[in-house]
Amino acid sequence: xxxxxxxxxxxxxxxxxxxxxxxxxxxxxxxxxxxxxxxxxxxxxxxxxxxxxxxxxxxxxxxxxxxxxxxxxxxxxxxxxxxxxxxxxxxxxxxxxxxxxxxxxxxxxxxxxxxxxxxxxxxxxxxxxxxxxxxxxxxxxxxxxxxxxxxxxxxxxxxxxxxxxxxxxxxxxxxxxxxxxxxxxxxxxxxxxxxxxxxxxxxxxxxxxxxxx
Amino acid sequence: xxxxxxxxxxxxxxxxxxxxxxxxxxxxxxxxxxxxxxxxxxxxxxxxxxxxxxxxxxxxxxxxxxxxxxxxxxxxxxxxxxxxxxxxxxxxxxxxxxxxxxxxxxxxxxxxxxxxxxxxxxxxxxxxxxxxxxxxxxxxxxxxxxxxxxxxxxxxxxxxxxxx
Numbered sequence: 001x002x003x004x005x006x007x008x009x010x011x012x013x014x015x016x017x018x019x020x021x022x023x024x025x026x027x028x029x030x031x032x033x034x035x036x037x038x039x040x041x042x043x044x045x046x047x048x049x050x051x052x053x054x055x056x057x058x059x060x061x062x063x064x065x066x067x068x069x070x071x072x073x074x075x076x077x078x079x080x081x082x083x084x085x086x087x088x089x090x091x092x093x094x095x096x097x098x099x100x101x102x103x104x105x106x107x108x109x110x111x112x113x114x115x116x117x118x119x120x121x122x123x124x125x126x127x128x129x130x131x132x133x134x135x136x137x138x139x140x141x142x143x144x145x146x147x148x149x150x151x152x153x154x155x156x157x158x159x160x161x162x163x164x165x166x167x168x169x170x171x172x173x174x175x176x177x178x179x180x181x182x183x184x185x186x187x188x189x190x191x192x193x194x195x196x197x198x199x200x201x202x203x204x205x206x207x208x209x210x211x212x213x
Numbered sequence: 214x215x216x217x218x219x220x221x222x223x224x225x226x227x228x229x230x231x232x233x234x235x236x237x238x239x240x241x242x243x244x245x246x247x248x249x250x251x252x253x254x255x256x257x258x259x260x261x262x263x264x265x266x267x268x269x270x271x272x273x274x275x276x277x278x279x280x281x282x283x284x285x286x287x288x289x290x291x292x293x294x295x296x297x298x299x300x301x302x303x304x305x306x307x308x309x310x311x312x313x314x315x316x317x318x319x320x321x322x323x324x325x326x327x328x329x330x331x332x333x334x335x336x337x338x339x340x341x342x343x344x345x346x347x348x349x350x351x352x353x354x355x356x357x358x359x360x361x362x363x364x365x366x367x368x369x370x371x372x373x374x375x376x377x
Contacts, residue, residue: 003371004340007322011235011341018234021251026223026230029255036253036286104257104278104286105264108335109354111281200331201285207332211363212355 037197038102038115044193045095045122049088052129056084068140071147080136087132091125109212112205119198126186133182137175144171222262225271226255232272233279235341239326239334240283250287257282277352280338284331325374333367340364 059065060081069077098118104111144151145168158164194202226233233254237247261278265271326337332353339349350360 002368003322003325003375004337004368007319007326008341008343010319010322018231018238021227021230023223023227026226026255027219029252030219030223030259032252032256034253034256034260035288036257036282037288038286040288104261104281105274106281107277107352107354108281108284108332111285115285197288200289204284204331207330208353208355211332211353212359 037201040197041115041119041193042099044189044197045119048122048126048189049092049095052126053088056088064140067148068143071143073143073147076139076143080139084132087125087128091121091128095121095125109205109208112201112208115201116198116205119193123190126189130179130182130186134179137179141171141175218262222259226258226275229272229275232276236276236279236283236338238323239338240287240331241289242327246289250283253287254279254282257286276339276342280335280352284335321375322371325371328374329367329370333363333370336360336364336367 095118098114098121101114102111102118103114106114145155146152151167155164155167158167233251234247236254237250241247241250258275258278265274326334329337335353336349339352344352346357346360346364349364350357353360355363
C-alpha cells in the first residue's frame with residue numbers, strides 16, 4: 001500500500017480528534033483583526049504613496065520653490081507639476097485596479113501573481129518618482145546657478161578668489177547626498193517588504209512556476 | 214454584513230470545521246500556530262462569504278480560500294512551539310482501538326508530510342481529500358499533467374524521508 005493511501009485512511013477517520021471550536025468562538029474570531037500579508041502590503045503601500053505625495057506638495061510650498069517661481073520659468077515648472085500629478089494619478093489608478101483583483105477565491109497561482117503585480121505597481125511608482133526627483137533636482141540646480149541673483153553674486157565673488165568650482169561642488173554634492181539618503185530609505189522599505197512579507201510568497205510562486213515550466 | 218448572513222456562516226463553518234483543522238495541521242506545528250491560522254482562515258472565509266453563491270458545497274468553496282490563506286496570506290509567527298505534545302493530543306484515541314505500531318507509523322507519516330514545502334502540502338491535502346487531478350490542477354493554477362507528475366514526485370520524496 002502506498003504511504004499516502006495509508007495516511008488517507010487515517011485522514012478520513014481523524015475527524016473527531018481535533019478540538020471542537022464552538023459557534024461562540026467563531027463569532028469572536030470574525031471580529032478579530034486579520035494579519036494577512038495583503039493587509040500589511042496595503043498599509044505599507046499607502047504609507048509609501050503618502051510619503052511621496054507629501055514630499056511633492058511639501059517641496060511645492062517650500063520658500064525655495066516660491067523663490068523659484070519668481071524666475072519666470074513657467075515653461076519648466078508647469079510641465080513638471082503636471083507631470084507629477086499625472087504620475088500620482090496613473091499609479092493610484094493602477095494600484096487600485098491591481099489591488100481589486102486580489103481575491104482568495106482565485107487559484108493559488110493567480111492570487112500570488114495578483115499580489116506581486118500590486119506590489120510591483122508601488123515599486124514602479126517609487127522608481128518613477130526617484131527618477132522624477134533626480135531630474136527635478138538637476139533642473140533646480142541649473143536654474144539656480146543661472147537665474148538666482150544671490151547665487152550668481154556668490155559665484156562671482158568666489159570666482160574672484162578662484163574658488164567658483166567649490167560652490168558648484170558643494171551644491172552638487174549636497175544634492176547627491178539628499179538623493180543618496182532617499183535611496184537608502186527606499187532600500188530599507190524594500191528589505192522590509194521583500195524580506196519579511198514576500199519572501200515566502202516568492203518562494204512558493206517560484207515553486208509553482210517550476211512545476212509548470 | 215447582515216446578522217443573518219453571519220449566523221449562516223458561523224453555522225456552516227462550525228459544522229465543517231474539520232476541513233480547516235486539517236489544513237492547519239499540515240501547515241503549522243504547535244497549538245498556538247494552529248489556532249492562529251484557524252482564526253486567519255475564518256476571517257478570510259468571512260470576507261469572501263458574500264460571494265459564496267451556494268451552488269457548490271460549502272466545503273468545496275471553503276477549502277480553496279483556506280488553502281490560499283495557508284499558503285499565501287498567512288504570516289507565520291516567528292516563535293516556534295513544541296510540537297510533540299500537540300501531536301500526541303491530536304492522536305489520543307481509546308485504549309481498545311489502539312494499535313501501537315500503526316499509530317506510530319501514521320505519526321511518522323504526518324511528520325514527513327510536514328517536511329514538504331507549502332505547495333507540496335497543498336497537493337497532498339487535495340489528494341487526501343480525494344480531489345481529482347483536474348481540480349487539483351485548477352486550484353493551484355497548473356496543468357493537469359504537471360499536477361500528476363508532481364504528485365508522483367511527492368510520493369517518492371515521502372518515501373525517501375521515511376526510509377533515508
